[in-house]
Amino acid sequence: MPTPPATPAPIHFYFDFSSPYSYLASERIEELAARSGRALAFHPTLLGVIFRTSGMRPLTEIPLKGDYSRRDFTRSARFAGVPLRMPEVFPISTVQAARSCLALQESRPDLVAAFIHRAFRAYFADGLDISKTAVLHDQLVQCGADAAAVLEATQSAAIKDRLKACVDDSIARGVFGAPYFIVDGEPFWGFDRLPQLERWLTSGPF
Amino acid sequence: MPTPPATPAPIHFYFDFSSPYSYLASERIEELAARSGRALAFHPTLLGVIFRTSGMRPLTEIPLKGDYSRRDFTRSARFAGVPLRMPEVFPISTVQAARSCLALQESRPDLVAAFIHRAFRAYFADGLDISKTAVLHDQLVQCGADAAAVLEATQSAAIKDRLKACVDDSIARGVFGAPYFIVDGEPFWGFDRLPQLERWLTSGPF
Numbered sequence: 001m002p003t004p005p006a007t008p009a010p011i012h013f014y015f016d017f018s019s020p021y022s023y024l025a026s027e028r029i030e031e032l033a034a035r036s037g038r039a040l041a042f043h044p045t046l047l048g049v050i051f052r053t054s055g056m057r058p059l060t061e062i063p064l065k066g067d068y069s070r071r072d073f074t075r076s077a078r079f080a081g082v083p084l085r086m087p088e089v090f091p092i093s094t095v096q097a098a099r100s101c102l103a104l105q106e107s108r109p110d111l112v113a114a115f116i117h118r119a120f121r122a123y124f125a126d127g128l129d130i131s132k133t134a135v136l137h138d139q140l141v142q143c144g145a146d147a148a149a150v151l152e153a154t155q156s157a158a159i160k161d162r163l164k165a166c167v168d169d170s171i172a173r174g175v176f177g178a179p180y181f182i183v184d185g186e187p188f189w190g191f192d193r194l195p196q197l198e199r200w201l202t203s204g205p206f
Numbered sequence: 207m208p209t210p211p212a213t214p215a216p217i218h219f220y221f222d223f224s225s226p227y228s229y230l231a232s233e234r235i236e237e238l239a240a241r242s243g244r245a246l247a248f249h250p251t252l253l254g255v256i257f258r259t260s261g262m263r264p265l266t267e268i269p270l271k272g273d274y275s276r277r278d279f280t281r282s283a284r285f286a287g288v289p290l291r292m293p294e295v296f297p298i299s300t301v302q303a304a305r306s307c308l309a310l311q312e313s314r315p316d317l318v319a320a321f322i323h324r325a326f327r328a329y330f331a332d333g334l335d336i337s338k339t340a341v342l343h344d345q346l347v348q349c350g351a352d353a354a355a356v357l358e359a360t361q362s363a364a365i366k367d368r369l370k371a372c373v374d375d376s377i378a379r380g381v382f383g384a385p386y387f388i389v390d391g392e393p394f395w396g397f398d399r400l401p402q403l404e405r406w407l408t409s410g411p412f
Binding site: 206 | 381386393
């Protein structure tokens with residue numbers, strides 16, 4: 001019998017809802033995946049936990065680099081043509097948004113991508129604080145989800161454990177920042193590595 | 207009398223001879239400057255001093271990020287088409303190379319660009335340890351410089367003070383890493399920001 005054609009591995013996309021460069025990547029990665037014939041696997045993670053583990057600090061808290069970064073966030077967004085307005089409260093806890101994402105992956109996988117975009121845009125384009133349950137509720141409704149059920153699931157032991165496992169898994173795979181992509185074992189860190197990721201996918205390893 | 211046309215400000219290029227991304231930028235920045243009708247001002251600085259001041263650590267010493275960075279150095283070089291082989295000894299002291307650069311700026315400004323390229327390529331393409339005086343001597347000779355005179359100047363109080371002033375100036379201007387570019391007051395950090403720098407120069411601020 002002929003060997004069935006191998007399905008190419010997906011692009012693994014690790015992100016944190018409070019990461020501006022993750023937001024920019026989220027606005028471009030689906031087109032890139034489509035152009036290269038790959039599926040996308042979404043992996044919410046928590047930079048706060050990752051930074052505590054690695055002894056790093058959030059970009060905006062580092063002297064000099066912090067000021068530059070705030071300028072670079074918005075300039076990179078304009079360069080990419082993605083609407084971004086830095087939120088007044090930044091960074092925020094993204095635990096509940098990440099858990100909502102995981103709850104949807106179980107109950108309504110068809111809504112996951114729409115929710116990820118809605119949550120990112122709510123925070124980085126509309127200035128809404130998605131760490132607040134009421135705000136998350138609205139975004140879930142706008143995606144067509146059963147918001148109450150999803151938010152209830154975020155308080156269940158199963159979903160709490162699921163997020164812990166996701167964060168542990170990202171750390172085990174070497175994810176030290178976000179956005180972070182892994183494809184066929186090759187890691188790419190940062191929105192500014194999408195051109196390299198695309199060449200890797202379309203022309204092969206280089 | 208008509209106002210003479212204003213000369214556009216140069217692209218200020220801050221670099222450390224031990225920084226792989228500075229090397230990559232050094233191989234591309236002159237073409238970019240030429241395309242945008244700007245002069246280049248070379249500013250050797252010392253990442254070791256900058257990191258001590260800001261409380262940062264060299265990239266390769268950070269857990270997880272260090273391993274990724276070593277992979278990214280060479281992949282970014284291949285992506286850009288620049289020959290790079292990570293040196294066995296890395297990082298190295300670049301004090302004497304930086305002072306040689308400053309000594310040449312005074313005695314033979316016409317050789318500065320050639321020396322910068324030679325020193326970077328010696329270290330990152332040819333695997334030569336440019337922290338060693340004998341190696342620096344050879345590179346200076348290859349550039350057509352009076353190597354003995356330049357190396358003697360690197361031990362003078364004037365050139366030592368000059369480098370201290372250069373490093374202090376870079377820190378005062380917010381340079382927290384390398385390569386770092388400032389043009390018309392706008393800062394760009396990293397080899398991966400050259401596309402933004404180029405758009406800024408050719409189409410104006412965005």
